[in-house]
Amino acid sequence: MVLEYERLALREVEEQDGLCIVGRGLGVQRIVSKLVKNLCRQQKLILGLRFSKEWLRSLEQWFLVSQKIAPHCYPREIDASYSRTERQSVYHLQQGFLIVSSTILVHDLLLHVIPADKVSCVVVNEAEFLVDESRIECFIIRLLKEQNKNCSVKAFSERAEYFTRGFHLVEKAMRNLRVTKLYLWPRFRVEVDHCLQRSSGQLVELEVRQTPKMASLSKAILEAMGACLVELKRRNKSIDVSELDIESALFKSFDFVILKQLEPMWHNVSSHTKQLIRDLRTLRNILTFATKLNCVSFFNFLMAITQSEDTSKSNWLMSKTGEKIFTYAKSRIYQRKSKETTDLGRKEKRAKSASTSNIPLDMKVILEPSPKWSVLHSLLQEIRAKTDGAQWDEMLSIGYGCRVIIFVKDVSTMVELSEIVKNDKAPEEYLRKEFQKLLKSRDEAVARAKRLLAKEIADSENFDEIEAGLDDLQVTSTNEFTSYCSNEDTLGEQDLFHNLSLEIPDIEIVTVEGRIETWKALEILESLKPRFVIMYEPQNSLIRQLEVYQNEMNELPLEVFCLVYENSVEKDKFEKALQYEAHSFERLIREKENMVVYVEEEYSNTEKIEEDTTRFGIIEEGTSNRTSRKIRGRIYVDMREFRSKLPQLLYDNGVELIPVTLSIGDYVLSKSIFVERKSLSDLTSSLQSGRLFSQVQQLCRHCRFPCLLIEFPPGKSFLLSSFSELVKELNPISLLSRLVLLTIHFPTLRLIWCHTEYFCGSVFAALKSSEPIDELPDIDSLSQPETDSREYDNYSAVDLLLQLPGVHERNVQSILNRFNSIQELCNADEAELEKTLGSNHAKILYEFLHSTTPNLYEGQFK
Structure with missing residues (x-):
């Protein structure tokens, strides 16, 4: 059963794309499910972003009840278990609701695995997180809109307060979503209040x-x-x-x-x-x-x-x-x-x-x-x-299923x-x-x-x-x-639910945690049909769901008891949360009246701006939403890097991104330039664990110019540590000391210091400009040594050679070409070494190999 305000909200979104923000507990999942059903009846390809597995299972149950939808149009999750060929076969059916992993979807869009022109609609859940343009979902919507301008976008959220924690965040979210309409459905809206008051x-x-x-x-x-x-x-x-x-x-x-x-x-x-x-x-x-x-x-x-x-x-x-x-x-x-x-x-x-x-x-x-x-x-x-x-x-004959449900917030309670x-x-x-x-x-x-x-x-x-x-x-x-x-260590949540219901007849104790979707309680109520409900702790979203349930099941009166401590912080937080949500919606209503709406023509009218900002490989901050692009080179990008903003900025700068799974580095700019990107937090943990040493070692073995990109968090100071901590950190295990040791051990390593992602894009553009546009190594060769002057198989022997006096990066290849083993090098005379290394380096190496060392432990172990 769909309530009246849910039908009105659904009609608004169906008529025109937009961002729909609903009060928590008012049934945004039901609106989304009904929308997906209606879209699937048209037998078109619909994509879903930010849908959890719990939501997917709920959608599947809703579709099983429906008799008007073909089985091949049922919701399906596409994850890493699907090969590229399998994904192509699913995409080319051009029907159904597909929840595709974000990284996989970016890969398929960039490589044109998915027919973007056949995608009818994108349904975005949890749209509050798209206020940040660095989100991978924003990049996905942009790629889809570039390849298919007729693709519609319908976004939903039930966390109004997320859009008021900054300056005009709702406008940013709408711009990232490429929508022009904002639909607000708070609890105090007349249609909602009139509907729920009838219970x-x-x-x-x-x-x-x-x-x-x-x-x-x-x-x-x-x-x-x-x-x-x-x-x-x-x-x-x-x-x-x-x-x-x-x-x-x-x-x-x-x-x-x-x-x-x-x-x-x-x-x-x-x-x-x-x-x-x-x-x-x-x-x-x-x-x-x-x-x-x-x-x-x-x-x-x-x-x-x-x-x-x-x-x-x-x-x-x-x-x-x-x-x-x-x-x-x-x-x-x-x-x-x-x-x-x-x-x-x-x-x-x-x-x-x-x-x-x-x-x-x-x-x-x-x-x-x-x-x-x-x-x-x-x-x-x-x-x-x-x-x-x-x-x-008598109550059972009417339709009740159990006496009482006790709602708690967590499994331990x-x-x-x-x-x-x-x-x-x-x-x-x-x-x-x-x-x-x-x-x-x-x-x-x-x-x-x-x-x-x-x-x-x-x-x-x-x-x-x-x-x-x-x-x-x-x-x-x-x-x-x-x-x-x-x-509570051995039983899972579902096991506990069944065990409790068996031990306590007609009393169900159910947990509805804060991070679980707010519609979970509504499903439980519909399945158990209680006569009484006890809220052990007050929850705003749960009260709304009880109101929705009572309006659906008006023939089964429900009595709800809410336990709250008098004059306590528990009560204050509950009341403040209600006020905070109401104030958030009031602020959004005022912003909607004076909102600057970005239409589709403004998104596409950026060719001249892009030409000006990319002529010298420069990306200006705040100019990331563009559609007209001129290809200025290709870069291999590791699939995991698409969670950051840097790939989007490179794409803005006209770089063709080739998503691959790299075992060496995160970005491959050319045959000679590999880049490993580390955020400041990741840099600290990688240095402590020693993982960065192995990564840099692989970079130095496979390219001439290995680079370590150190990316600082946006908005923070451009420093590795605060001034007050510099004196304390002068020790061998501090961040600065480890970083210095890393550069000493790998003298060919270049450090790139980037205070913003925009500066990273400029640096990459400058590095790329010095290399031929199409000079990239073969994908299969990225995990193998390169076929140039640094081609060798025995890395341990080469590392040993580089530690010897008189041997360095410029002459190590001459030794490898002339001598077949370390033993042969040690047995060579000084004249033979001079032909390979020159007089000075040959003398240093020869004296080191043939000098005698006094036995410091002589006589101690007789």
């Missing part, structure tokens, strides 16, 4: 009062965050402090704001400021878990932080506020049977066994349960009372609640069991949690990209640690 469902928000210790704990954490913010403002007078407050620091967007302000001056940012940013992230995670985890798991989480953090740098750990945090966390688990109350802050003794008899005698176990557990238990009892016996049989709801004593037994595990395996738990804390929280692709170059900002991982705390 017969009932939403009851139950405010749960926190325990005094939980409230004190949250207050102490907020005090620590406030102290960090005050110190951050004091040490950085040049940044805008209008958004640096406690309310902003509760969200991950705070990291985006502060890092964007500090990036241009990152080389001048002190290590103390960087530590303050790390501390704010850590404290935000602690604040979230203070209400999310049970008392034992939360205390274990705190102990893991003390093991992973450098206490000499994190000031909050050594402050009085930090002491309060640990004191309150301990007091929720145990107290000392001591008259001195000051002993609360001491570390507890480690237990040697899991039995309760091994608990220290001076320890009074408290194990404070979560307040939500008792409310949840009361709710379930009330629901059972309403649906006992004949009442439930689902496992925990499965133990809690069994009986009245289950919470106490569960906490005691967890506490005994803590006493038994404290060392193992901390070590394991420490490894998990080394990973970053990846709730948004956008933050991952922003923080990619800031490797020194370590983030405390959280969601994996909670899985550990709940002892």
Whole structure:
């Protein structure tokens, strides 16, 4: 069933290409699925970008229900398992919905494997990420539009806030998508509000009062965050402090704001400021878990932080506020049977066994349960009372499938609640069991949690990209640690779902994680048809899906209970998220009124601009959207490089890109110029692992002019390290020292320093201009030594020769031509060496080979 506002939104997109932004949870997946169905009925070739495997499976189920679509038009995923011949056969059917891997699609478009003129439409999911023109999807749309101007583009997004985190980002996204219409469907739009208000469902928000210790704990954490913010403002007078407050620091967007302000001056940012940013992230995670985890798991989480953090740098750990945090966390688990109350802050003794008899005698176990557990238990009892016996049989006859669904955010909470709801004593037994595990395996738990804390929280692709170059900002991982705390290691999400439904009749505990598509809950509701729904944690998108479901199933009334802590950060974040989305849509509405629309004629009218900017091999920043091109040479590009912006800029400069899988280098400009590209973060890891040494060694063996391109993140300072860290890095394992050693070991290696991708394109154009246009090695020869003066098979022997005194790059080939082995070289006399190397180099080599060395160990091993 398609709701009225969904039908209107679908009609808008079908009539004219555009970007459709829908409020989270309002059913953007249903709109996209209906659109794809309608397009497939026309039996044309449709391409899908940024579709996940979960979405593909959902589309397949929708198509199976339909009776009007031919089987060969069903959605199909084209990945690396398909050969080029197999892909060609699929493309030339010219029918169906194909979800092709982005790198494979770029390859097929550049090499004309796919008939671009036969592509009818491109459907783009998660269009919020296309605000960045360096995205490979932007390059794909551009190639398609150049080869087929009649190809339509229909883009969808449900994250309005992503388009308001900068200046006119929605215009940039529309320009990258080559669309001219913007369609906005927020929750407060009249059509949406009128449709969803007709539901017969009932939403009851139950405010749960926190325990005094939980409230004190949250207050102490907020005090620590406030102290960090005050110190951050004091040490950085040049940044805008209008958004640096406690309310902003509760969200991950705070990291985006502060890092964007500090990036241009990152080389001048002190290590103390960087530590303050790390501390704010850590404290935000602690604040979230203070209400999310049970008392034992939360205390274990705190102990893991003390093991992973450098206490000499994190000031909050050594402050009085930090002491309060640990004191309150301990007091929720145990107290000392001591008259001195000051002993609360001491570390507890480690237990040697899991039995309760091994608990220290001076320890009074408290194990404070979560307040939500008792409310949840009361709710379930009330629901059972309403649906006992004949009442439930009557509900089943109407069409209900189960009594109640409990929605949680992650798998660890689902496992925990499965133990809690069994009986009245289950919470106490569960906490005691967890506490005994803590006493038994404290060392193992901390070590394991420490490894998990080394990973970053990846709730948004956008933050991952922003923080990619800031490797020194370590983030405390959280969601994996909670899985550990709940002892969920062996069962997958789907297995847990089935096991729980078998153990607890008529009660389903379902997880809907934040990174999973927001339509997952709607599918679960449609399949289970519950009478009651309990939201263990408030979720904006889930409430919207419940509204949509109730409008679809109006004949089955639904009662929804939402558990939220009273006067808590949990409630504040939920309300702020709703306000943030509403404000984002309001801003987009204002931008739409004054928007500059780029029409197709403006995209193509760039021939003169391109001629001016490429005459001398120069690419101007901001002139990447062009269609008229004049071929100015060819370059082999590794398939993995298309994730960066550089291939697009080379394409702008008139270079013909040949996508291949290179085993040597990333770019092949000519037979003599190979380039290995390294971003700043990749350079650091490659030098540490030694991988870059092997890569450069291969480059030096296969070309005359090996180049290492060091690419700095855009917007950051053009420095390898900050001034404050230069003195500390003067050691053999620092980045600068490793780089110097690399250049000493490979004297023919050229370093190319690029502060932007545009400058990289200019450098490549200059290098390419000195070489013949079509001078490229054969593809098959890239993994083999070249057939020139450097052709040799025994690399070890040649490396040994180059280390000998008197032997260098210019005369090593003469030695290889005259002598067949190292032994023959050593047995040669000085006159014979002079004929090959000349008098000076021959004398140096001969003296080295025939000089005697005193035995320093003589007499020591008799």
